Amino acid sequence: MLLAIDAGNTNVVFALLDGREIKTRWRIATDPRRTADEYVVWLNQLLQLEGYAIADVDAVIVATVVPRALHNLQVLAEKYFKTTALVAGQAPVDWGIELDVAEPGSVGADRVVNAIAAHHLYQDDLIVIDFGTATTFDVVDYSGAYKGGVIAPGINLSLDALVAAAAKLPKIAIEPPENRSVIGRTTVDAMQIGVFWGYVAMMEGLVARIRAEIGRPAKVISTGGLAVLFNDNSDIFDAIAPDLTILGLALLHERSLKT
Template sequence: MILTIDIGNTVITVGTVSKTGTHFVEHISTDVKKTDLEYAIAFRTILELYEIPSHPLTGSIISSVVPPLTAVVNRALTKIIGKPALVVGPGVKTGLPIKIDNPAQLGSDMVVNAVAAVAEYPLPLLLIDMGTATTLSVIDESGAYLGGSILPGAGIALDSLVKRTAQLPRISFDAPEKAIAKNTVDSMKCGIVYGSSAMLDGMIDRMEQELGKSLFALATGDLAKAVIPYCTHKIQYDEMLPLKGLYRIYMKNRTDGSC
């Protein structure tokens, strides 16, 4: 069993995975001010909540889009497991062909998700990750990463709307009953939820038209749960996708026989 850590700009996703599957997934807030000890305590607490002692953990792996935190979290994992984590980056085997102008620029989170998606879902595929940013990645029939799009996330859009207007309140991500809303809160919910779903539908249409073929649509990321039910396209949701991708990369790079 290994501990998987996906460091995003807003949340850190934590889980344990073994050859029998993913055991849990939890999220804690990303905070660059925390020390390695504070993160070690947070990870240990999560493991204790799920009654997973640290001694069955044979290793750990990190994917990070927050460079200042990578070493901090690695030290935290070393305190818990007794050895450093594998960090997804240059030199780490992924098995994913990347057909973009500069493959080194592809974020480790997008690589991790793509590795899991290729292994578990039909191709060609459109992979949607709705986190701080919303990313759309296209993977062809051979399992190669072709490219995609990066858009402001729904959370960022809402934060900007609230901060830059004097009278608009902070709202939840619930969808209102109607698209033609009758009050300010429901109007904002329409824009965020229905607007985000319409954006995804439009991007899927445009990408399928460009490729000349249909794409299997797959989504991950916490905000996707609130948006994809309102898309006209069928989009499958997989909350565990990043953890499964991390596990597969770990297994490709292991040198001690751990699983």
């Protein structure tokens, strides 16, 4: 079985797959100081709870945007799973798609992996929106080529910055306001409108501008933890693909077996 690891700025997601089928998944806060020994104690218990064992894992693939986290994940694979971890974007794992951008080496592995999976699922011009620490908008053309995109502060990051910089503003939950009015009658109402509907307006505006620049219809695919929340409050999304990054890693692993 394949252990796919997506190490983001906030969380590391571990998914156990049989082929492309996700059997189970777990997440833990990203900490580059966490050692392979700490990872395996945590993973071993979770595997057993799901009826699996360390010996069931015979391959590991990692995508990370946190370079300092990579070494300990590679040690985890070698020491405890007795395999060399494949690393998305590094030999012998070829992306298999064109990175049609000015600086291909600077594109985050998660963004490319999302593009691979999105093209596999939807063979159209695509805008892939991933809600993470940052919210990314990635453009994939009908041939599967990655064309670039947008990186915006994630909504949690935006809210944290607002609360930290303004002493009298309270911490609020990220949720739709009770009604669709955009005139807040209290401080909390005004914040919820600014954070939530302001973010929706940003997404809708960027999608409109990207579609106009592409010059062709483009499907919008969303992924990440807040995808469902925004999908319920905007009509820009054509599909939600919560496991897009994990699917992309599974596809990369399959490709590596053929090389």
